[in-house]
Amino acid sequence: MFICNHCPFVKHVNPEIVKLAAEYEKKGIGFIAISSNDVENYPQDAPDLMKDNAKQMGYTFPYLYDATQETAKAYKAACTPDFYLFDTNLELVYRGQLDDSRPGNGIPLTGRDLRRAMDALLEGKEIDQDQKPSIGCNIKWKA
Amino acid sequence: MSRTPSNMLPLGTVAPEFSLTDTVTEKTVNLQALKGKREH
Numbered sequence: 001m002f003i004c005n006h007c008p009f010v011k012h013v014n015p016e017i018v019k020l021a022a023e024y025e026k027k028g029i030g031f032i033a034i035s036s037n038d039v040e041n042y043p044q045d046a047p048d049l050m051k052d053n054a055k056q057m058g059y060t061f062p063y064l065y066d067a068t069q070e071t072a073k074a075y076k077a078a079c080t081p082d083f084y085l086f087d088t089n090l091e092l093v094y095r096g097q098l099d100d101s102r103p104g105n106g107i108p109l110t111g112r113d114l115r116r117a118m119d120a121l122l123e124g125k126e127i128d129q130d131q132k133p134s135i136g137c138n139i140k141w142k143a
Numbered sequence: 144m145s146r147t148p149s150n151m152l153p154l155g156t157v158a159p160e161f162s163l164t165d166t167v168t169e170k171t172v173n174l175q176a177l178k179g180k181r182e183h
Binding site (some may be wrong): 029135 | 145147148150151152153154155156157158159161163165166168172177178
């Protein structure tokens with residue numbers, strides 16, 4: 001998943017991604033968080049503050065800093081948060097939103113969409129290809 | 144607050160390899176080392 005420190009959309013989903021990682025890491029799914037934001041214009045996303053944020057939020061997964069933004073480009077990441085789920089062959093099986101909840105829309109944060117995809121993947125079932133895009137802050141590209 | 148949607152990378156795309164710094168451990172890690180451990 002592509003996330004960052006400062007974006008309100010990420011702050012909104014933080015409790016759920018921590019919960020999901022706790023539940024699904026023990027089932028064998030690896031979680032990786034990456035921040036690719038330009039830290040010159042967005043100093044809140046600097047790597048030392050990412051480290052602080054990871055500790056504060058209780059991230060059990062690595063929080064990687066994509067200084068060159070090459071990884072975000074390779075994954076065609078657009079926003080934070082942006083979620084990707086790969087199978088054991090590292091082929092993409094789900095991408096898009098965590099669930100329908102957004103800051104202020106009143107819909108409870110459940111992780112429903114990503115949960116369904118991970119459950120189907122673990123059970124060897126077909127994953128619904130009707131997938132909704134995530135919505136968030138744009139990745140802060142360097143000029 | 145800008146609202147930007149995912150690009151929705153095509154399903155079936157193979158995860159691009161990367162090598163990045165873990166901000167917590169300050170070590171360089173890659174996808175192969177971090178991917179899930181579940182076998183077929």
